Amino acid sequence: xxxxxxxxxxELVQQYANLHIGKITYVLNYIIKMMANIPEEVxxxxxxxxxxxxxxxxxxxxxxxxEVKQRIDVYLRLCHFxxxxxSKKDTxxxxxxxxxxxxxxxxxxxxxxxxxxxxxxxxxxxxxTNYLISLALDIPPRVQGELSVFCTAQASGVDEQNSLYWMYxxxxxxxxxxxxxxxxxxxxxxxSEKTTSLKRIExxxxxxxxxxxxxxxxxxxxxxxxSVRACVxxxxxxxxxxxxxxxxxxxxxxxxxxxxxxxxxxxxSCIKAVPNFIEVLxxxxxxxxMPITDPKYKEAxxxxxxxxxxxxxxxxxxxxxxxxxxxxxxxxxxxxxxxSKNEE
Numbered sequence: 001x002x003x004x005x006x007x008x009x010x011e012l013v014q015q016y017a018n019l020h021i022g023k024i025t026y027v028l029n030y031i032i033k034m035m036a037n038i039p040e041e042v043x044x045x046x047x048x049x050x051x052x053x054x055x056x057x058x059x060x061x062x063x064x065x066x067e068v069k070q071r072i073d074v075y076l077r078l079c080h081f082x083x084x085x086x087s088k089k090d091t092x093x094x095x096x097x098x099x100x101x102x103x104x105x106x107x108x109x110x111x112x113x114x115x116x117x118x119x120x121x122x123x124x125x126x127x128x129t130n131y132l133i134s135l136a137l138d139i140p141p142r143v144q145g146e147l148s149v150f151c152t153a154q155a156s157g158v159d160e161q162n163s164l165y166w167m168y169x170x171x172x173x174x175x176x177x178x179x180x181x182x183x184x185x186x187x188x189x190x191x192s193e194k195t196t197s198l199k200r201i202e203x204x205x206x207x208x209x210x211x212x213x214x215x216x217x218x219x220x221x222x223x224x225x226x227s228v229r230a231c232v233x234x235x236x237x238x239x240x241x242x243x244x245x246x247x248x249x250x251x252x253x254x255x256x257x258x259x260x261x262x263x264x265x266x267x268x269s270c271i272k273a274v275p276n277f278i279e280v281l282x283x284x285x286x287x288x289x290m291p292i293t294d295p296k297y298k299e300a301x302x303x304x305x306x307x308x309x310x311x312x313x314x315x316x317x318x319x320x321x322x323x324x325x326x327x328x329x330x331x332x333x334x335x336x337x338x339x340s341k342n343e344e
Contacts, residue, residue: 003028003104009130010100012137025104028129032106034179035132036113038082042154042176047082049150050075067140074139081135086120091127136183144184151181171330198332203249204228206337208315210247214333217269220248221262227251229314230335233270235280236309243280243308245331246270247315254314267310280308 005013017027038046054075057068080086106114111125118128155177198209201216201224208230221227227249235243248266252258258266270277285307288300317335 001104001106002101003126003129004099004101005126005133006130007100008138009133010102013133016137024102025106028104028133029107029110030179030183031132031136032110032114032129034176034183035136036110036117037176038180039173039176041173042180043082043084045154046147046150047079049147050079050082053146054079067142070140071143074143078135078139086117086131088121088123091118091121091123091131148181148184151177151184155181203230203335206317206335208247208333208335210315210333211245211331214245214247215270215273217246217248217266217273220266220269221250221252224249229254229317231312231314232333233266233310233312236311237306238280238308238310241276241280241308243277244274246273247333254317254320258312263312266312270310280310283308284310 013024013027013031017024054072057072057075077090080090114128114132115125118125121128123131155174197212199212199214200207200209203224204226205228208224214232224230229250229252231248231250233246233248235241246266246269248269267277267281271281285300285304287304288297290297290300315333315335317337319337
C-alpha cells in the first residue's frame with residue numbers, strides 16, 4: 001500500500017534501514033509491531049520510568065539548557081503515549097511539513113493493530129504510523145540509551161519460570177521489552193533472535209508445524225496420520241532438568257480433559273523418550289489444600305510453585321473458532337487444516 005510519511009519520518013526510517021542493511025518495509029512493520037502492541041504491564045512500567053526521569057531532570061541546575069529541555073520534552077511525549085492519552089492533535093502533521101510517499105507491504109496483523117489504535121484517536125493509519133516513527137526514532141541518543149538500558153534490565157527480570165506455553169503473556173511481556181531494548185540501542189532487530197525453521201508432520205485433515213527441538217512421542221494415543229488433534233506437554237520450572245517440550249497426537253475433542261490414566265500413559269512415554277523426565281514426576285509437589293490461614297500454607301505454596309509441574313495443552317488449529325491467521329501462535333506451533341475457516 002502507498003503511505004505518506006513526513007520527510008523527517010522517511011529519512012529516519014531510511015537511515016535505520018541503511019544502518020542495518022534492511023528495507024523500509026521491514027523497519028515500518030517492526031515499529032508498528034513493537035509500538036502498537038505494547039502489553040499494559042510494560043506500558044505502566046515505562047510510564048513510571050519516564051516520569052522518574054522528568055523529575056530527576058527538573059532537579060538539575062540550569063534546566064533551561066537546550067539538551068535538558070529536549071530530553072524533558074521527549075519524555076513528556078513518551079509519557080503521553082504510555083499513559084494511553086494520545087490525541088488526534090499528537091498525530092497531526094503541519095501543512096508546511098514536507099512529505100514523501102513510499103510503498104510498503106504491511107502484514108495483516110500490523111494493519112489491524114495500527115488501524116485499531118488510529119481509530120481510538122480518530123486519525124488515519126498514515127498519521128498514526130508517522131506518530132509511532134517519531135516515538136521510536138525521533139528521540140535523542142541519550143534518551144534512546146536510557147530507555148534501552150531500562151528495557152534490557154526489565155527483560156532479564158521477567159521470571160523465566162513463567163515463560164511457558166500456558167503462561168504465554170509473561171513471554172510476550174519479556175519479548176516486548178527485548179524488542180524495545182534492541183531497537184532503542186540502534187542494533188539490528190532482524191537477527192536479534194536465533195531463527196529456526198519449523199518442522200512439519202502430516203495429519204488426518206492437514207498437517208502440524210512445530211519447533212525442531214520439540215520431542216515427538218510415538219504411539220501415545222494414535223499415529224499422526226490418524227489424528228485430528230495434537231497436544232504439547234510443558235514442564236513449569238523444568239529448566240534445571242533441561243526438559244524439552246513433548247508433542248503427541250490424539251483424537252480427543254478440543255478441551256476434553258485427560259483422565260489420570262491417560263496422563264500417566266503420556267508421562268510414561270515422556271520417560272521412554274527422555275529418561276530423566278522421571279525426576280520431574282519424583283520432585284513434583286502437590287498444590288496445598290490447607291486453608292490459606294494455616295501457618296504452613298505459605299511454605300507449602302512456595303514449594304509447590306517452585307516444583308516441576310507438567311501440564312498438557314491442546315495445539316490450536318486454523319479451523320478453531322478463535323484462531324486468526326494473522327496472530328502468532330505460541331512458539332509458532334499450530335495445526336493447518338486442509339480447508340481452513342479463512343479459505344472457506
